[in-house]
Amino acid sequence: MEKEYLIKLEKVNELRLEDAERENVLAFFEKRAEDLASLEEVETSNITRMVHVMPITAGIREDVAIKKFERDDLQKGAPETTDGYWQVPRLVE
Amino acid sequence: MKTFINKTDSKLTNLVAFDDMILTTELPTTAGSKMLDGYVSLFEAEVVNKLKKAGYNLAGKVNVGEFNVDLMGETSYFGAVTDESGNLVGAISEVMKDTDIVATIAVDVNGAQRRAVMATDLVYLKPTYGTVSRFGIIPTACSGESVCVIARNASDLEKILNVIAGHDDKDGTSIDDSRMNSEKASAKAIEKVAFLKDMFAISEKDACEAKKALESVGVATADIDSGVLSKAGSAWNILMSAELTNNVSRYDGVKFGYRSSNYTNIDELYTNSRTEAFGELLKTAILYGSEVLSTNNYDKMYDKSLRVRRVISEAMDSIFAEYDAIALPVASKKVFTAKDVADNAYLAYEESRFTAISTIVGLPTIVKCGYQIIGRAFAENALLDLLRKIEKEGA
Numbered sequence: 056m057e058k059e060y061l062i063k064l065e066k067v068n069e070l071r072l073e074d075a076e077r078e079n080v081l082a083f084f085e086k087r088a089e090d091l092a093s094l095e096e097v098e099t100s101n102i103t104r105m106v107h108v109m110p111i112t113a114g115i116r117e118d119v120a121i122k123k124f125e126r127d128d129l130q131k132g133a134p135e136t137t138d139g140y141w142q143v144p145r146l147v148e
Numbered sequence: 149m150k151t152f153i154n155k156t157d158s159k160l161t162n163l164v165a166f167d168d169m170i171l172t173t174e175l176p177t178t179a180g181s182k183m184l185d186g187y188v189s190l191f192e193a194e195v196v197n198k199l200k201k202a203g204y205n206l207a208g209k210v211n212v213g214e215f216n217v218d219l220m221g222e223t224s225y226f227g228a229v230t231d232e233s234g235n236l237v238g239a240i241s242e243v244m245k246d247t248d249i250v251a252t253i254a255v256d257v258n259g260a261q262r263r264a265v266m267a268t269d270l271v272y273l274k275p276t277y278g279t280v281s282r283f284g285i286i287p288t289a290c291s292g293e294s295v296c297v298i299a300r301n302a303s304d305l306e307k308i309l310n311v312i313a314g315h316d317d318k319d320g321t322s323i324d325d326s327r328m329n330s331e332k333a334s335a336k337a338i339e340k341v342a343f344l345k346d347m348f349a350i351s352e353k354d355a356c357e358a359k360k361a362l363e364s365v366g367v368a369t370a371d372i373d374s375g376v377l378s379k380a381g382s383a384w385n386i387l388m389s390a391e392l393t394n395n396v397s398r399y400d401g402v403k404f405g406y407r408s409s410n411y412t413n414i415d416e417l418y419t420n421s422r423t424e425a426f427g428e429l430l431k432t433a434i435l436y437g438s439e440v441l442s443t444n445n446y447d448k449m450y451d452k453s454l455r456v457r458r459v460i461s462e463a464m465d466s467i468f469a470e471y472d473a474i475a476l477p478v479a480s481k482k483v484f485t486a487k488d489v490a491d492n493a494y495l496a497y498e499e500s501r502f503t504a505i506s507t508i509v510g511l512p513t514i515v516k517c518g519y520q521i522i523g524r525a526f527a528e529n530a531l532l533d534l535l536r537k538i539e540k541e542g543a
Contacts, residue, residue, distance in 0.1 A: 056439075064435050068393070069400065069418040072431065080432050083494050087436060090382035091449060097379055099455035106454060108291065108461070108510035109278045109525065111321055124190050132187050134407030141402055144414050 056084050150226040151242040153178055155208035163207035164199055164308070165243055167254035167261075169216055170295075171284040172196055172206060179286045180212040180224035183405045183425035193284025194319070195253055195295055195312045202311040207249045211239035214430045215288045216257040217392065219496040220264050222489045223429045236484045238264025240298050251299040251308045257288045258388060258496055259478070259503025261296055266478040266518040271535060273297045273305045276525045277510025278323035280309075281316030287395045289388040290321070292507045302535040305514075309528060331526035338367060338534045341521065342471040345371040346378065347502060353477035358519045362475075365537040370471070374505075376456075376463045377474075381501030383453040383460070384508045386440050388500075390450050393437030396430070429493055461509045472530070474522045478502055478515055 058077060061084075065071055072080065126139055135142040153168050154175040171177050171189035178184045196206070211229060213221040220236040222228040229239045240252045241264055254261045256274050265272045273296060280295040287293070295312065299305045315325045341362055348355040359369045401407035401421025408420035426434070440449045467474060479499050481488075489495055506513040506522045513522045514531045516538065523531045 061435070064438055068397075068434050068438050069415075069422050070426070070431055070434065071419055071423045076428060076431070079428070079493065080435060083432050083497075084436065084439070086494070087385065087497070090385050091452075093379055093382045094386075094452050094456050095448075097376060097456050097459055099452060099459060102455040102458050104451060104454035105458035105461060106291065107321065108457075108508070109276070109321070109323060111278065111323065116317065128190055131190075132404035134401060134405070143402055144411065144417060146414055 056081055150211050150224075151229055151239045152208040153211050153226055156206050160205040160207075161248065162204050163247070163249045164204045165207040165210050165249050165252040166193075166196060167210045167216070167240070167252065168212045169255040169286045169288070170196060170253060171286070172209065174206065175209050177209065177286065178225070180214045180216070180221070180226065181425065181427070181430070182225040183399045183422075184286075185225060185406065187405060189284070191284060194281035194316050196284065198312050198314075199253070199308070204250070204311070207247075208243075210243050210252055210254070212254075213260055214427045215286070215392065215396065216255055216260055216293075217288060217388065217433055217496060218258070218260060218429055219489055219499060220260055220484060222486070223427045225427070228486060228489075230486050234486045236486060236489065240264045241268045241270060244270055244298065244300070250304055251297050253308070253312070254296050254298060255285050255288075255293055256296040256507065257293045258384075258500055259507065260496070261298060262478045262503055262513075262515045262520065263484065263499070265298055265515055267483050270298050270300060271302065271305060272513075272515035273309065273528065273532070274506065274513045275309060275313060275528050276323075276512045278321050279328060279526070279528070280312045281314075281319040281322050283316055283318040289391040290395070291387060291391060292384065292510065294507075294510065301539055302532045305535070306529075306532050309532075328526060332529060335524065335527045335530050336472055338472040338521075338523065338527075338530050340368045340370070340471045341473045341475050342370055342372045342467055344374040344377065344474060344476040346374050347476040351477035351480050351502070352482050353479075353518050355475070357517070358475055361538050361541070364541050365534070367534070369475075372467065372471075374476075376459050377505050378501065379456055380460055380504040380508045381498075383456040384500050384504035385497050386449050386453040387457070387508070389433045389437035390440045391437070393434050393441065396426075396434060399425070401425075429496070432494070457508050460505075464509055464511065468524050472523070473527075473534075474505075476502060476505065476520050476522075478518050478520050482518060
């Protein structure tokens with residue numbers, strides 16, 4: 056993987072690494088290529104994906120609105136609020 | 149160095165501790181991350197509710213590595229827990245030392261808790277996936293993470309399991325009680341255990357001690373090759389990272405958690421908040437997960453890992469047709485030092501080869517003295533019976 060591509064990945068994930076960190080991450084990605092090579096040894100062309108490890112019946116709850124929390128409570132952990140709204144920087148100038 | 153992130157009144161009795169991935173209303177839940185430092189949930193996890201209703205009291209919140217994906221808590225924002233010699237000890241074992249705490253309830257994502265107890269007298273149980281509700285657990289890798297219990301003996305593990313097990317409508321992956329009960333009723337006692345000889349060959353832990361302990365309680369042992377089970381670590385690394393990337397995308401500095409003070413627009417708010425709050429291992433895992441899920445790699449990495457998971461599950465079924473359980477070491481080393489993780493910050497991704505074997509297929513596992521024993525699905529009671537016999541023999 057090239058450094059430029061890694062920077063693109065950082066952007067997609069809203070992260071920014073220092074150059075020294077980038078070197079570590081690139082080395083990590085190289086090491087993980089061994090994981091991939093190891094998996095390629097397993098024949099899986101006629102195998103179905105296993106998404107759930109136990110057979111489950113997805114539970115569908117009644118479509119009923121339940122008010123569990125007050126807005127003030129929900130905003131207690133917010134970094135910044137104004138008049139009951141989550142505050143973010145201006146999006147449109 | 150912190151063992152408890154927050155602690156309640158220690159004069160209470162019937163104490164249980166929770167690792168800092170499990171939501172509680174009376175104490176903050178941080179996931180070992182600066183991102184959630186001081187975060188207090190509005191609701192409690194189902195395991196907390198159940199234990200409180202059964203008369204247990206919250207002792208406090210136990211330090212964890214950031215989102216529980218590391219080796220033994222070394223990536224916690226609150227610091228790694230080490231002894232005087234610089235060995236990583238894991239906050240759980242320190243918290244349980246010389247206290248009245250009956251058990252610690254934790255979330256096993258990548259085996260950190262198993263490694264934390266491997267050099268101690270504590271015992272560990274990870275029940276079958278879906279047996280214990282994951283409602284109210286900070287999600288990391290939902291398809292394999294499980295609530296686990298750490299205690300001093302089989303009897304305490306069983307007591308806690310009996311309280312926390314059971315169907316929960318609030319968790320979409322929770323197993324129906326009727327199925328759980330019928331599977332448990334038909335579970336077979338453990339009489340024959342297969343030892344994964346190639347896993348012991350790459351570990352400092354010798355198989356002899358475990359074989360002797362099992363044979364002393366009348367259990368037959370035999371060596372087998374791990375075969376495709378040796379691919380579990382590689383597949384889990386991919387699945388865990390992909391799921392982690394999605395699960396931590398919600399932390400953006402807007403609705404809750406850490407917000408950087410250094411921003412002039414919304415993009416800078418997101419990027420600086422996440423960059424300043426997440427540690428290096430987590431950032432690396434996020435980037436790797438994102439790469440796994442990218443258009444170019446989805447089929448050859450993510451989809452492939454899901455297929456390999458099926459192959460591993462079928463291989464397990466074949467082993468369980470002949471044996472009642474599988475034994476292997478918890479890790480490559482008996483003890484990990486702070487230097488080990490300083491030299492290789494990604495050691496957890498290498499050590500997952502031992503712990504991912506049961507995680508990736510959600511099978512019940514017990515740990516004692518650095519050995520793991522994996523049972524058939526819903527064979528928790530058989531595993532606990534075996535542990536009780538070993539304890540009785542003093543083996």
